[in-house]
Structure formats: C-alpha cells, structure tokens
Amino acid sequence: MTIMSYLGAIGAAQREAMEADERVVIIGEDVEANVYGTTGGAGKSRAEEGDFLQMFGRNRIRNTPISEEVIVGAAAGAAMTGLRPIVDLSYSSFLYMAMDQFVNQVAKNRYMFGGQASLPVVFRSAMFYGLNTGAHHSDRPYPMFMNVPGLKIVVPSTPYDAKGLLRAAVDSDDPVLIFEACTLWGTKGEVPEEEYSIPFGVANILRPGTDVTIVAISSAVPEAVAAAEELALSGISAEVIDPRTLVPLDKETIISSVQRTGRLVVADPAHRTCSAAAEISAIVAEEAFESLRAPIIRVTTPDTQIPFSPALEKQLYPSRTTIADAVRTVVGERVMTQA
Amino acid sequence: MNLSPEILLEMQRRMLRIRRFDERASKMVKRGHIPGTVHTSIGQEAQVVGACMALGDRDYMTGNHRSHGHPIGKGSPLGPLMAELVGKATGVCGGKGGSLHLADFKVGSLGESGIVGSSIPIATGAALSSKVLGNGKVSLAFFGDGAANQGCLYEAMNLAGVWDLPVIFLCENNQYALSTPAHTVTSGVIADRAAGFGMPGVRVEDGQDVLAVYEAVNSAVERARRGDGPSLVEVVTYRFNEHSEGLRLGTDYRDADERSSWLERDPIVLFRRRLVADGIALDDELDELEASVLTEVDDAVAFTDASPYPHPSVAFADLYTDPIGALA
Ligand SMILES: Cc1ncc(C[n+]2csc(CCOP(=O)(O)OP(=O)(O)O)c2C)c(N)n1
Numbered sequence: 001m002t003i004m005s006y007l008g009a010i011g012a013a014q015r016e017a018m019e020a021d022e023r024v025v026i027i028g029e030d031v032e033a034n035v036y037g038t039t040g041g042a043g044k045s046r047a048e049e050g051d052f053l054q055m056f057g058r059n060r061i062r063n064t065p066i067s068e069e070v071i072v073g074a075a076a077g078a079a080m081t082g083l084r085p086i087v088d089l090s091y092s093s094f095l096y097m098a099m100d101q102f103v104n105q106v107a108k109n110r111y112m113f114g115g116q117a118s119l120p121v122v123f124r125s126a127m128f129y130g131l132n133t134g135a136h137h138s139d140r141p142y143p144m145f146m147n148v149p150g151l152k153i154v155v156p157s158t159p160y161d162a163k164g165l166l167r168a169a170v171d172s173d174d175p176v177l178i179f180e181a182c183t184l185w186g187t188k189g190e191v192p193e194e195e196y197s198i199p200f201g202v203a204n205i206l207r208p209g210t211d212v213t214i215v216a217i218s219s220a221v222p223e224a225v226a227a228a229e230e231l232a233l234s235g236i237s238a239e240v241i242d243p244r245t246l247v248p249l250d251k252e253t254i255i256s257s258v259q260r261t262g263r264l265v266v267a268d269p270a271h272r273t274c275s276a277a278a279e280i281s282a283i284v285a286e287e288a289f290e291s292l293r294a295p296i297i298r299v300t301t302p303d304t305q306i307p308f309s310p311a312l313e314k315q316l317y318p319s320r321t322t323i324a325d326a327v328r329t330v331v332g333e334r335v336m337t338q339a
Numbered sequence: 340m341n342l343s344p345e346i347l348l349e350m351q352r353r354m355l356r357i358r359r360f361d362e363r364a365s366k367m368v369k370r371g372h373i374p375g376t377v378h379t380s381i382g383q384e385a386q387v388v389g390a391c392m393a394l395g396d397r398d399y400m401t402g403n404h405r406s407h408g409h410p411i412g413k414g415s416p417l418g419p420l421m422a423e424l425v426g427k428a429t430g431v432c433g434g435k436g437g438s439l440h441l442a443d444f445k446v447g448s449l450g451e452s453g454i455v456g457s458s459i460p461i462a463t464g465a466a467l468s469s470k471v472l473g474n475g476k477v478s479l480a481f482f483g484d485g486a487a488n489q490g491c492l493y494e495a496m497n498l499a500g501v502w503d504l505p506v507i508f509l510c511e512n513n514q515y516a517l518s519t520p521a522h523t524v525t526s527g528v529i530a531d532r533a534a535g536f537g538m539p540g541v542r543v544e545d546g547q548d549v550l551a552v553y554e555a556v557n558s559a560v561e562r563a564r565r566g567d568g569p570s571l572v573e574v575v576t577y578r579f580n581e582h583s584e585g586l587r588l589g590t591d592y593r594d595a596d597e598r599s600s601w602l603e604r605d606p607i608v609l610f611r612r613r614l615v616a617d618g619i620a621l622d623d624e625l626d627e628l629e630a631s632v633l634t635e636v637d638d639a640v641a642f643t644d645a646s647p648y649p650h651p652s653v654a655f656a657d658l659y660t661d662p663i664g665a666l667a
C-alpha cells in the first residue's frame with residue numbers, strides 16, 4: 001500500500017493499463033502536456049519521470065483537436081476494430097458535444113449489429129462542480145447516461161476505487177463512462193502499488209449501521225460518512241453505501257441494507273429529477289416497500305442551474321448537514337419515542 | 340486502368356446484385372413482407388460498386404440509410420441481408436438492426452447508420468486503429484450530399500488530415516437529400532471543401548460509370564495505403580426511385596425531364612454495353628450472369644422465408660458483452 005491522491009490513482013491506473021496492453025491508447029485534448037494531471041508522473045506538470053508521451057510515444061498518446069464529436073466517434077470506431085482507447089474528455093459538460101456519438105453509436109452499435117461489435121472504450125470526464133466555475137462547467141450528467149442502455153456508468157469516490165474501477169473499465173469489452181468529481185481530486189487514501197481491479201456492480205459499504213441506510217454517490221460519499229460520524233454522537237447508527245457503479249447497479253446490497261435498517265436516504269449531487277437518487281429510490285420502493293418504516297428522502301441538487309457566486313453555489317449540493325438533517329427526519333419517529 | 344476480365348465481370352455482378360436485391364426489397368415493402376421502409380440504391384450502383392471494389396476484402400467501410408448496396412458491394416452474401424430486412428433470426432444482425440442498420444463485420448462492413456452523418460467518425464476511428472496497429476487496412480465512409488452538411492464530417496476530415504489517417508470520405512451526391520436539392524442547401528462544391536483540410540478532393544462527374552468511380556477511389560485507397568492520408572471523393576449520381584419505398588411526397592421536387600435523362604444513364608446498361616464492346620464478355624454470358632444473380636436473390640428470399648423469427652428473449656441480448664447486473 002501507498003498513499004495516493006485520487007488524481008494520482010487515475011494516472012497510475014492509466015500507466016499500468018498502457019504498460020499491460022499495447023492496444024490501450026489515450027485520446028484527448030491536452031493529454032500530451034498532461035494538463036489535467038493523469039498522463040504524467042507525480043504532479044500536474046510534465047514530470048521528469050513517468051511522462052506518458054516519453055514512455056508511450058505519439059502513436060499511443062493522441063493529442064486531439066477540440067472536436068468532441070469525432071473524438072468520441074473515432075474512439076468507438078477504433079474500439080470496434082481492435083484498439084482499447086481511454087478517452088479523456090476533460091470536463092463532463094463537454095460530453096454533450098458528442099451526444100449523437102454516445103447515444104446512437106457507442107451505446108447502440110453492439111446491440112443493433114446483433115453482437116458483431118464490441119466496444120472496449122473508456123470515456124473519462126471530470127465534474128468541476130463546487131469550484132465556482134459557473135453553469136457551463138459544473139454539470140453532473142451521469143443520470144442522463146444511465147438512461148442510455150448499452151453504457152456502463154462509473155462514479156468512483158476514493159483513490160482506491162478510482163484506480164481499481166478504471167482498470168476494470170479498461171479491461172471491460174463494453175463502453176464505460178467514468179465520472180470523476182473534481183472536489184475529490186486531492187483526496188488521499190491507501191492504494192495498492194500493484195495492479196488490481198474492482199468488479200462492476202459491487203457496492204462498497206463504507207460504514208455499517210442499523211438505523212438508516214445512506215446511499216451516497218461520488219462526492220456525496222465523504223459527506224455521508226461525515227454525517228454518519230456526527231449522527232453517531234447522537235446515537236443514530238447510519239450505514240453508508242457507495243454503489244461505485246450506477247450501471248450495473250448493486251441493487252442487492254442496497255435492498256438488503258434497507259431490509260435491515262428500514263430507512264433510506266439517498267445523497268446524489270446530480271439534479272433531482274430523474275437523478276440516480278430517483279432511480280435508487282424507485283427500486284427500493286418497488287422491491288423493499290414492506291421494509292420501509294419511513295418515506296425515502298432524496299438529498300440532491302435542486303432542479304436549478306449552477307450559479308457562479310460563492311455565495312450561491314455551495315448551498316446547492318448535498319452536504320454533511322443536509323444529509324444528517326434528512327437522516328434525522330427519517331428516524332424522527334423513533335428518536336421522539338425514545339425521548 | 341488495366342483490370343482483369345474477372346474483376347470487370349465481378350463489378351457487373353455486384354451492381355446487378357444490388358439492383359435485383361433492391362427491386363425485390365421494394366416489392367416486399369409494398370406487399371408488407373418487409374416491415375417499415377427501405378431506401379434503395381437503384382441508379383447508384385456504379386457509385387457504390389466502384390468504391391467497394393477499390394477496397395480490399397479486409398478493408399473497413401461504414402454507410403448510411405441507403406444501406407443495402409454498401410454491404411452487397413463489399414461482398415456480403417444476400418441471404419442474411421434479406422433475412423435482416425424481414426427481421427428474421429438468421430438476419431446478418433439477428434433481426435435487431437433491420438434495413439437501416441445492416442452490418443457484416445466478416446466483409447469489413449462496420450455498419451450502416453440511420454442517423455445522417457453519424458457513422459463518419461466511426462470509419463475515421465477504424466482508420467485510427469489501422470494506423471496505430473500498423474495493419475495496412477484502409478477505411479471508407481459513405482455519406483450523402485445531405486450528410487455533407489453535418490459538422491461531424493468536418494471534425495472527422497480535420498482529424499484524419501492532421502493524423503494522416505487511411506480513410507476515404509465518399510460523398511454519394513445523388514443531388515437530393517430527401518426533397519431538398521443539394522444546390523439549395525450546399526455552399527460551394529463539396530469536393531472543393533477538401534482543400535481546406537489539405538487533402539485531395541476529387542469530383543467524379545460521371546458517377547454512372549463504374550470504372551470512373553473505381554479509378555478515383557482506387558487512387559485514394561492507394562494514397563491511404565501508402566500512409567499519405569485521407570481523401571474526399573464526391574461522386575455525382577442519381578437515385579432512380581423515391582427517397583424511400585412507398586413514400587409519396589406531396590409535390591414534385593424532381594423535374595420529369597431531369598429524371599428521364601438520368602434513367603437513360605443506367606449504370607448497369609452502360610457497363611454491359613461496354614463489356615460487350617471491349618470483348619470482355621458475350622451477350623449470352625451476360626444474360627447468364629443476370630439469370631444467376633436473379634437466382635441468388637430468389638435463394639435469399641427462400642432462405643428468409645424458411646428462417647424463423649428470433650425468440651423474444653433476443654431483445655435483451657447483445658447489449659453488453661458481459662451483462663452481469665446490468666439487466667438484472
Ligand atoms: C441527423 C438526421 N437528420 C435527419 C434525418 C432524416 N433523413 C433521413 S435520410 C435524409 C436525407 C439524406 O440525404 P443524403 O444524405 O443526401 O442521402 P440520400 O438519401 O440522398 O442518399 C433525411 C433528412 C436523419 N435520419 N438523421
């Protein structure tokens with residue numbers, strides 16, 4: 001084990017995958033100069049050691065024009081014919097430029113062609129929310145893509161997960177979209193130095209508990225853990241679950257937790273309507289209704305655009321306070337009877 | 340251009356296959372044997388076959404909604420193609436694609452596309468993998484004059500240009516996009532747009548001449564194979580049928596004289612005349628060829644009729660290579 005940042009873990013997974021398989025290539029804007037810090041050595045600048053361009057050359061490190069539609073489509077076409085591209089789309093909001101390619105080509109080609117195609121391609125992007133970048137750069141668009149059958153959707157929340165899930169994505173023969181939260185970039189954690197991968201569809205229980213289940217997504221995960229720690233002080237035992245992959249989703253772990261706790265709060269930084277939280281809530285309502293002792297509460301970003309001013313933005317995302325408040329509401333009945 | 344008699348006859352065979360296959364498909368649409376509609380390549384066979392024959396068997400190709408000619412031109416057998424149009428289990432895509440989404444990876448056909456322009460980046464990506472893997476394969480994207488105004492074409496041309504990708508952008512300019520005459524929506528000449536990307540742009544004025552198309556595409560393929568990068572080839576042609584079978588537009592958007600003058604220039608008739616005049620084949624031999632293609636189409640329909648429909652569970656297959664959890 002070694003201590004690594006979330007961003008460093010992504011870089012390590014990319015390097016290991018590039019070394020393990022010559023068919024893996026990296027495609028994206030400014031990847032050559034390591035502008036986003038995952039195609040170089042230790043830091044964000046070009047490191048003396050570990051620089052991807054020096055290690056792998058221009059044939060495999062493909063610095064692109066600003067042309068998201070052809071970047072995504074060409075990566076798909078390359079994946080259909082023998083490469084295993086990792087595409088760095090930098091900001092998640094830029095995925096919209098390539099919506100046709102994602103929805104009509106990447107997601108459909110294997111299916112439409114009766115299984116003739118496989119598309120081993122990874123699309124990484126960073127969600128820059130919470131950093132006062134304003135509406136154009138702050139999106140958390142993973143729920144839109146959950147609505148597109150054929151894509152796998154990954155939302156790592158720790159350095160350990162970021163490395164292991166990225167490697168699993170590269171090794172997968174299906175198209176994978178990884179949404180990385182910028183607020184987590186600097187998070188440090190223990191990461192194995194050797195190669196490993198984390199299977200998709202296996203949730204991580206970060207903290208066991210008995211009174212309430214908190215399912216948290218992406219940057220809401222550390223907030224949920226902090227909320228659970230705080231709630232413990234007032235005698236409320238919260239179980240915190242990170243699904244890690246939204247497609248496929250580990251329904252079993254979530255449902256069996258709710259069957260034990262009888263209560264569910266879902267914390268999701270995406271917009272409320274048709275969020276991942278909405279889907280998880282619906283699944284639990286359909287499949288574990290009898291276990292529920294209180295209505296489910298979703299803690300999400302409200303259905304508004306993201307404002308620029310620091311005075312306006314922060315309040316919008318799930319925080320330890322809003323998550324803890326939601327938990328207090330769902331356990332309210334028991335807390336009151338105990339009092 | 341010195342092509343062997345075998346190749347010349349193969350060109351005629353493939354053009355005939357497209358013609359007879361599409362004629363049959365048109366009838367089957369009108370009789371309700373094929374659900375939905377189809378877009379035929381009737382009239383454009385020289386443009387399709389001239390391009391496909393310039394490619395090798397292992398080369399890649401993507402196409403569009405006018406979709407049957409491309410895989411047929413690339414050598415795909417007719418039975419599974421016809422079965423696909425009807426939605427049978429033996430269809431080339433198992434019944435999940437249909438007319439708009441034919442693909443036959445065995446002959447390098449990476450897929451037709453119902454979305455105008457959308458498959459151009461895919462062909463560009465196939466060229467990228469040839470380049471990275473150094474396997475010498477070339478890639479060709481078929482698209483219409485209508486698709487020539489989609490932005491993704493220009494993103495693709497720029498990327499292919501800057502990376503010297505072995506790809507040919509092949510514009511099938513049949514002069515209309517559905518009801519819209521190309522000249523009313525297209526600024527300048529499509530082939531001239533290549534110059535802006537520093538690549539050769541060729542306009543084949545006589546797209547009814549299969550050899551003229553072959554020659555132009557062949558030099559683009561040779562250039563790509565040499566490692567010299569992409570080309571744009573625009574082929575001027577005409578579709579003899581309506582945009583899609585069964586479609587009846589309210590107004591006459593095509594001039595009757597224009598249409599009849601193009602009908603005079605039937606690529607299959609023209610090439611047959613030439614094969615006889617050049618002593619490549621006798622009339623009898625060409626009659627035999629025509630009959631054998633008709634038999635192929637009959638066999639494809641018989642194969643289709645004898646094939647079962649897919650089991651309903653197939654609707655859930657092939658979404659992922661490993662469906663764990665995804666559909667649970
Ligand atoms: C993105 C998109 N826009 C519109 C359509 C509807 N549509 C289907 S074919 C077509 C005309 C295409 O013209 P062209 O590219 O010249 O091909 P042609 O039919 O002439 O072969 C249109 C408008 C579509 N399928 N996809």
Ligand SMILES: [Mg+2]
Nearest residue numbers: 483484515516
């Ligand atoms: Mg047209």
